Amino acid sequence: MAAHMTPEEFRHYGHEVVDWIADYWANLEALPVSPDLRPGEIAARLPERAPETGEDFAAVLADLDRVITPGLTHWQHPAFFGYFPANTSGPSVLGDLVSAGMGVQGMLWSTSPAATEVETVVLDWLADLLDLPARFHSTGTGGGVIQDSASSAALVATLAALHRVSGGAWRRSGVRERYTVYTSTQAHSSIEKAARLAGIGDENVRLVEVDQDFAMRPDALRAALDADRVSGATPALVVATIGTTSTTAIDPLPAIGKICQEYGVWLHVDAAYAGAAAVCPELRWSHAGVEYADSYCFDPHKWLLTGFDCDAFWLADRAELVQTLTVLPEFLRNAATESGEVIDYRDWQVPLGRRFRALKLWFVLRWYGAEGLRAHIRRCVATAQRFAEWVRADERFEVVAPHPFSLVCFRLRGSDGPNEKLLRAVNATGRAFLTHTKVDGRYVLRLAVGAPSTEERHAAATWKLIQATVDTE
Numbered sequence: 001m002a003a004h005m006t007p008e009e010f011r012h013y014g015h016e017v018v019d020w021i022a023d024y025w026a027n028l029e030a031l032p033v034s035p036d037l038r039p040g041e042i043a044a045r046l047p048e049r050a051p052e053t054g055e056d057f058a059a060v061l062a063d064l065d066r067v068i069t070p071g072l073t074h075w076q077h078p079a080f081f082g083y084f085p086a087n088t089s090g091p092s093v094l095g096d097l098v099s100a101g102m103g104v105q106g107m108l109w110s111t112s113p114a115a116t117e118v119e120t121v122v123l124d125w126l127a128d129l130l131d132l133p134a135r136f137h138s139t140g141t142g143g144g145v146i147q148d149s150a151s152s153a154a155l156v157a158t159l160a161a162l163h164r165v166s167g168g169a170w171r172r173s174g175v176r177e178r179y180t181v182y183t184s185t186q187a188h189s190s191i192e193k194a195a196r197l198a199g200i201g202d203e204n205v206r207l208v209e210v211d212q213d214f215a216m217r218p219d220a221l222r223a224a225l226d227a228d229r230v231s232g233a234t235p236a237l238v239v240a241t242i243g244t245t246s247t248t249a250i251d252p253l254p255a256i257g258k259i260c261q262e263y264g265v266w267l268h269v270d271a272a273y274a275g276a277a278a279v280c281p282e283l284r285w286s287h288a289g290v291e292y293a294d295s296y297c298f299d300p301h302k303w304l305l306t307g308f309d310c311d312a313f314w315l316a317d318r319a320e321l322v323q324t325l326t327v328l329p330e331f332l333r334n335a336a337t338e339s340g341e342v343i344d345y346r347d348w349q350v351p352l353g354r355r356f357r358a359l360k361l362w363f364v365l366r367w368y369g370a371e372g373l374r375a376h377i378r379r380c381v382a383t384a385q386r387f388a389e390w391v392r393a394d395e396r397f398e399v400v401a402p403h404p405f406s407l408v409c410f411r412l413r414g415s416d417g418p419n420e421k422l423l424r425a426v427n428a429t430g431r432a433f434l435t436h437t438k439v440d441g442r443y444v445l446r447l448a449v450g451a452p453s454t455e456e457r458h459a460a461a462t463w464k465l466i467q468a469t470v471d472t473e
Contacts, residue, residue: 257292
């Protein structure tokens with residue numbers, strides 16, 4: 001039987017792993033962005049059964065090169081322009097390594113006080129960097145917590161909204177009334193999933209119409225709220241988006257917030273991608289009206305150089321969420337919890353257990369500082385704006401939506417077919433990777449800038465590749 005890896009063995013192989021990662025990053029640009037594989041090819045390279053006896057670690061590292069790397073889409077590649085970015089960085093990886101090595105379980109303050117208190121302080125730092133309302137700070141009635149994703153944040157917000165609107169009856173006896181949820185037609189699918197998981201059901205989710213810039217129409221929201229009230233339903237939650245998935249549209253929060261205040265409906269703001277932009281003062285206009293929010297989230301793991309998974313979620317009143325989710329069996333009782341002087345983050349999320357996610361965020365904030373984070377965001381935005389200029393200068397193409405951040409939505413003029421063919425051909429080269437969406441029913445290409453090593457030259461090379469692909473068709 002193989003023995004546990006000793007500290008000295010870990011030191012030796014750990015150095016090799018760090019060298020492997022550094023070499024991977026250094027050589028990324030030479031790799032195809034995405035693999036050319038058929039389903040099952042990677043599985044076929046693996047043995048049918050787990051090894052009976054432990055293997056030499058060198059064999060494991062060798063298979064990173066033989067099996068794993070050729071089967072990846074390289075999200076940190078400088079020519080990865082698909083979806084939204086999923087940043088990581090050196091300090092993030094090192095913070096995650098330390099967290100993994102510690103292996104602590106931070107479900108309660110008492111199970112690792114530093115895991116809780118560092119998270120609380122770091123979320124306050126981050127709220128300051130984004131200039132979020134003071135009521136989201138832990139020094140008042142609110143506070144922040146790290147969720148695994150904006151999807152989990154949406155679910156937690158939905159549950160808290162149900163608890164509030166039902167006066168606590170939801171927690172005791174479940175969904176007994178017809179509750180309704182409102183978001184725009186452009187909002188993320190996680191809103192609908194959260195409503196389903198919470199027992200509200202698809203039929204009670206209202207997808208509110210948008211304006212010419214693909215932002216939620218306040219008049220349409222008010223009409224939907226009124227119609228549901230008349231029909232006997234109880235509006236529970238409105239989700240507004242800063243930076244929608246398809247086009248990065250910005251819902252008009254000042255108007256939406258006033259409506260939610262008037263109707264007594266919980267307002268959750270999903271800024272999963274674009275929230276990071278608020279570290280830059282010149283982009284904070286996108287967050288006008290966030291002071292109306294009962295909850296707000298964004299993903300540092302998208303555009304703020306922090307590896308997945310890390311969603312920052314804030315509440316204006318943390319007591320409402322704790323009342324919604326707290327369950328305290330005897331085996332978790334402890335003096336610190338009963339004193340009421342500590343935060344137990346198990347009461348702020350769906351799972352009981354939680355790892356020390358805040359450590360990687362702490363490492364990132366300390367390494368880059370506010371200046372470094374702003375420089376990253378500004379470079380991405382400038383590159384995207386430049387790309388949009390190139391698109392507009394080619395009369396064969398059109399930009400189809402506003403692009404305030406680092407996403408550009410564009411297409412060949414005309415029918416969908418050539419656009420679908422263009423995307424497939426560009427991605428098949430392995431020299432760049434883009435994704436698509438549909439805007440007003442039309443097939444649209446999306447170029448999202450965000451990988452840490454992306455420079456303007458990578459966007460320029462991708463644009464030349466797109467043009468050349470069109471020329472040869």
